[in-house]
Amino acid sequence: MKKLINSPDTVVTQALQGVAAAHPQLKVDVENKVITRAGGPRTGKVGLVSGGGSGHEPLHGGFVGYGMLDAACPGEVFTSPVPDQMLIATRAVNGGAGVLHVVKNYTGDVLNFQMAAELAEDEGIEVVPIITNDDVAVEDSLYTAGRRGTGATVFVEKIAGALAEEGADLGTVAAGAREVNERSRSFGVALSSCVVPAAGKPTFELGDSEIELGIGIHGEPGRTRTTHSTASDLAAVALDAIGADLSLDTDLLVMVNGMGGTPLIELYLLFNEVRQQVEARGGRVARNLVGNYITSLEMQGFSVTVGQLTDTLTRLWDAPVDTPALRWGR
Amino acid sequence: MDAAVFRAWIVTAAEVIEANRDHLTQLDAAIGDADHGINLARGFAAVLGALDAASPAGPGAILTLTGNTLISKVGGASGPLYGTAFRRAGKSLGDAADVDMPAVSAALDAALAGVQQLGAAREGDKTMVDALAPATRAFGKAIADGASEPEALRSLAEAAEAGAEATIPMQALKGRASYLGPRSVGHEDPGAVSTALILGALRDAAQAGR
Numbered sequence: 448m449k450k451l452i453n454s455p456d457t458v459v460t461q462a463l464q465g466v467a468a469a470h471p472q473l474k475v476d477v478e479n480k481v482i483t484r485a486g487g488p489r490t491g492k493v494g495l496v497s498g499g500g501s502g503h504e505p506l507h508g509g510f511v512g513y514g515m516l517d518a519a520c521p522g523e524v525f526t527s528p529v530p531d532q533m534l535i536a537t538r539a540v541n542g543g544a545g546v547l548h549v550v551k552n553y554t555g556d557v558l559n560f561q562m563a564a565e566l567a568e569d570e571g572i573e574v575v576p577i578i579t580n581d582d583v584a585v586e587d588s589l590y591t592a593g594r595r596g597t598g599a600t601v602f603v604e605k606i607a608g609a610l611a612e613e614g615a616d617l618g619t620v621a622a623g624a625r626e627v628n629e630r631s632r633s634f635g636v637a638l639s640s641c642v643v644p645a646a647g648k649p650t651f652e653l654g655d656s657e658i659e660l661g662i663g664i665h666g667e668p669g670r671t672r673t674t675h676s677t678a679s680d681l682a683a684v685a686l687d688a689i690g691a692d693l694s695l696d697t698d699l700l701v702m703v704n705g706m707g708g709t710p711l712i713e714l715y716l717l718f719n720e721v722r723q724q725v726e727a728r729g730g731r732v733a734r735n736l737v738g739n740y741i742t743s744l745e746m747q748g749f750s751v752t753v754g755q756l757t758d759t760l761t762r763l764w765d766a767p768v769d770t771p772a773l774r775w776g777r
Numbered sequence: 778m779d780a781a782v783f784r785a786w787i788v789t790a791a792e793v794i795e796a797n798r799d800h801l802t803q804l805d806a807a808i809g810d811a812d813h814g815i816n817l818a819r820g821f822a823a824v825l826g827a828l829d830a831a832s833p834a835g836p837g838a839i840l841t842l843t844g845n846t847l848i849s850k851v852g853g854a855s856g857p858l859y860g861t862a863f864r865r866a867g868k869s870l871g872d873a874a875d876v877d878m879p880a881v882s883a884a885l886d887a888a889l890a891g892v893q894q895l896g897a898a899r900e901g902d903k904t905m906v907d908a909l910a911p912a913t914r915a916f917g918k919a920i921a922d923g924a925s926e927p928e929a930l931r932s933l934a935e936a937a938e939a940g941a942e943a944t945i946p947m948q949a950l951k952g953r954a955s956y957l958g959p960r961s962v963g964h965e966d967p968g969a970v971s972t973a974l975i976l977g978a979l980r981d982a983a984q985a986g987r
Contacts (some may be wrong), residue, residue, distance in 0.1 A: 448936045500852075500853075522852045522853075523812070523815075523816065523819075523852060524812070525810050525811070525812055526812050526816055526852040527853050527854070527856075528849075528852055529848065529849055529850065529852045529856060530848060530849070530852070530857075531849050553854075553953065554854040554896070554951070554952050554953065555852065555853035555854035555855075555856070555857075558854055558856075558857040558895060558896070559852060559853075559856065559857055560859070562848065562857055580939075584956075585956055591950070591955035591958070592951055592953065592954055592955050592956070595956070598853045643810075643811050643812060643815075644811070645802075645812070645815045646802055646806065646811045646815070650806050650810070650811045651806070663953075663956060665810040665953070666811070667809065667810055667953055667956055667957075668811060668956070668957055668960065669956075762956055
């Protein structure tokens with residue numbers, strides 16, 4: 448399998464060295480694998496820390512900067528980071544107003560962040576976790592580890608980041624983050640597998656005409672495997688799954704996200720399908736993101752994330768942001 | 778059992794995990810995210826380095842250092858779960874220089890309790906608990922029945938292996954495999970298999986030391 452790497456063992460650290468070289472506004476601790484804003488914590492501002500396995504770039508390191516995260520902890524590829532990293536990040540961003548941990552709902556991420564929060568609280572830093580769980584592909588959360596955290600994490604990081612930047616206290620930032628998660632749903636489709644560098648071969652096999660509906664962001668399978676179809680059909684599948692759990696007849700924030708190996712021309716084509724079908728269902732795409740924001744290495748495919756907006760959430764979404772991967776208004 | 782046996786256990790476990798790195802990763806690719814062998818091998822390699830650097834004195838200290846290192850180096854769910862298991866076992870053994878079979882049994886029970894407290898998994902959920910729980914039970918029973926140390930350790934390892942095999946027809950209810958629902962049936966749980974490998978390493982290390 449061809450990859451632009453030097454060795455499977457050094458993928459994450461060498462990529463972090465590249466992030467450091469490309470973005471002087473970020474401070475990258477390559478040894479401990481912690482990305483923070485170069486300026487350090489602002490006294491009185493709630494700190495935002497997120498983290499998760501690598502291989503989902505730009506999530507999370509690409510969202511560190513003004514108006515969004517204060518720190519990101521990248522783990523090994525598709526592997527949750529460890530509590531030590533999270534504790535270093537939490538200390539680094541603590542401006543005295545407490546720290547919000549944005550955690551995607553995977554067993555490993557939740558357990559490691561839980562351990563880190565306990566360690567931070569032992570040091571007198573107040574930590575509140577917000578666990579994102581927006582993936583509607585997980586139908587029966589009673590008999591599973593629960594819905595996975597996917598695209599809504601981008602919405603949560605943006606809006607909670609805007610609240611923190613405005614000077615909101617930890618409880619308010621956490622409540623805003625929770626509201627965004629509760630009002631958002633996602634559904635993903637894979638046209639091809641991804642290849643974990645250390646494994647060197649595809650995580651799963653898909654036939655030439657097969658697709659996986661309800662794919663997770665680590666190549667973990669979803670609801671069903673079926674025959675490939677048109678963009679229009681796939682947009683309908685995603686919106687049916689989302690619409691079964693979230694009413695769409697309102698102002699919406701819609702992200703059409705590439706999984707890493709999907710050309711932008713196809714994402715724009717798909718976004719147009721989604722927009723038309725949302726309108727046919729009585730909704731309005733008031734804000735949008737089209738591009739690669741939460742990826743799964745080189746997987747070909749997409750996810751759609753829909754968030755119900757309110758006037759406040761729209762204002763916070765529009766607030767200035769200046770990160771490597773999201774930048775406007777400043 | 779003294780520190781030499783426990784050190785040999787961890788060294789043997791590191792070897793057997795490294796030897797089964799690809800096998801564990803393949804099992805994980807089928808129902809998880811294809812990194813279990815890679816992560817555990819990385820973690821145990823770090824544990825060997827930590828044991829060399831710190832040379833902990835007693836059985837309890839060796840297991841505690843093993844647990845701390847796994848938590849710091851592995852990540853994923855297996856880092857906190859295995860890390861907690863070894864830490865709890867180490868704490869249970871305490872400062873004794875030599876520990877008897879009932880003490881080892883109590884340490885394994887403490888490890889199981891720690892894993893279940895953190896991961897909230899029960900037997901039948903298709904997780905490492907399906908190897909660890911029957912193994913600790915078999916070990917406790919063997920000791921109560923007056924088995925010799927080698928016999929008791931053999932019961933431990935065999936029950937863990939049987940427990941891992943018994944996960945094949947199970948549907949996963951915890952961890953990433955649970956997202957597969959019925960499609961998780963027919964695959965051996967990678968966490969249960971690595972647990973059986975680690976407990977098998979205890980049997981082998983104790984045997985080799987005699």
